[in-house]
Amino acid sequence: MSARPATAARRRPRARAVHRRRRLVAVLAAAALGGLIAVLLIPTFHAAVKEIALPLRHEDIIRQQAADKRLDPALVAAVIYAESHFIDGRTSAAGAEGLMQITPETARYIAHKSGGVRFEVSDLGTPQVNIAYGAYYLRYLLDRYGENTTFALAAYNGGEGNVDRWVARARQRGEALTIDAIPFGETRAYVRKVLDARRQYRASYAHELGL
16 A cells, blocks of 8 residues: 555656646747748838838839839839838818818829810819829929029928029029928928938839839
8 A cells, every 4th residue: 555655656756847848849839830931921020110110102103103203203203202101192271182181283284284075173182193293293303403402402391482592692602402402491390300201212112213
């Protein structure tokens, strides 16, 4: 009768050891699975963060219009980012509409110059039309200001008349025509924002923009 308790006592440490090994294996398996899931999800997480911080949509239209208008697609994307953050259907207090925030007056002028005889203001809510008109206006401004991106962006934001007066006064005074010299604070900030966004789009979306 005395041998049985001894045998049971010997079995208990072995059982505990087996239990510990099984628990360790389970912990290691769970850690490995967690690591695998993290590896799989990290790219998705980074992509989601990039999409929130620097969104890009309608890249096929941007590429097509940039090629058609001889524009840097990253510049077109940057203007959309600054104007609407790629939110369709946005209308400003001044009545500017769509992704590139084109005013009805500017849109009618572009339609007249480009032969868009069937254009209606409601068409600005269509990404294809809005980006096409915004790209047309950017090309017009770059041509008007001798490919000077700073002047073109300043005019896109602040109006051609304001930029013309600023440039004329600065040249009369012999002042440098830099971003810092733009006399309108909102326009200075806008130009910097677009140029900074252009650098980011070139770095982050080169493939999508065909760069």
